Amino acid sequence: MKHFIYILVFLIGSLGFGQNEQLFQQANDLYNKGDFEDAISKYESIIESGVHSAALYFNLANAHYKLNHIAPSIYYYEKALKLSPNDKEIHNNIAFARNMTIDAIDKTPVFGFEKFAKKITNWLTFDTWAKLSILLMALFVVFYLIYYFNYGSTKKRVAFITAITFFILACCSVALAFNNYHSTKNDQPAIVFAKESQVKSEPNLRSSESFKLHEGTKVQILDTVNHWKKIQIADGKTGWIPADDIKAL
Known part of the structure; x- marks a missing residue:
């Protein structure tokens, strides 16, 4: 009985792998034809099945970049970098995507x-x-x-x-x-997905505005209170942003 279960699990796994391979190829074909929306849908369906790879995230980011989707393209390039941190092509493409962001934030130098x-x-x-x-x-x-x-x-x-x-x-x-x-x-990075978000001094709408952030900016999550996230940006500034305005990596 155990052997039958193992064989069944193996067959199901192999079937799922084959389906995902087919979906990945279909998505790539759609991308090459310029049908980026449908390609994105195919890539996302693979991710929903539990498959994760640098190539998958990289192709999905490229499709979003072609449609000028700033936040999603940077988000998925970052996901690809986590799995393949030394890939030069990913580094090059994410640099282009970051050039589309509005916020110009200088990193705090480390000496x-x-x-x-x-x-x-x-x-x-x-x-x-x-x-x-x-x-x-x-x-x-x-x-x-x-x-x-x-x-x-x-x-x-x-x-x-x-x-x-x-x-x-x-x-x-x-x-x-x-x-x-x-x-x-x-290290809890996140990407701003809101077109524009007001970063508050305290985790409530009545508090004063500390600064604004725009889509595609990378932040670090420091704390969570209810529906607010305390974040820090590259220059060291901190503040509270609505949780729905960012997407954690």
Whole structure:
């Protein structure tokens, strides 16, 4: 009975995969014919089935870009970048899409040690840092055992220094893994979808306006109160925006 269930699940999965492949090709054909609205509908139906890929989001973003849909194009380019952060074509296209936005916001510059630490932390993912720390700790154990069971003074000295080096590197790797984890956990980007949105000083309509944002601008979500989101923009300004005006990534 279990074997029958496994086979059934496999067949259903294969059927779903085949259907999505067919839909993806149909969507690409529609895109190439200039029928961007129908292409978008096909791409979205694939996403609704639970499939996610950089190519899917990239093509969907391109279709929105062709229709001058600023916010959706940037949103899906950002989704594609999350899955393929080093793809040059995605970076190039999102740069063009960002040029359509109204808000010109200067990023807060990062200098010195903070910049260096951020670069090193993001050099690898959390999982990769964690696996590296395990490997380095295993090497520490190996060289410590070599040091412990060796009687030659020169070999003991070399093994001890190597073991300590691997131990220090393992500790650094663990620290970078946790730093990357917390950085990723606190990273809650969103895209403004409203044509224009008033950002308030407090989470209510009666409060004063802090500044305005327009569609396509990327923000960071800091907090949530009822139907309001506390956000921060690239230059460090913060405020409260209606939750319906943005879409989280």
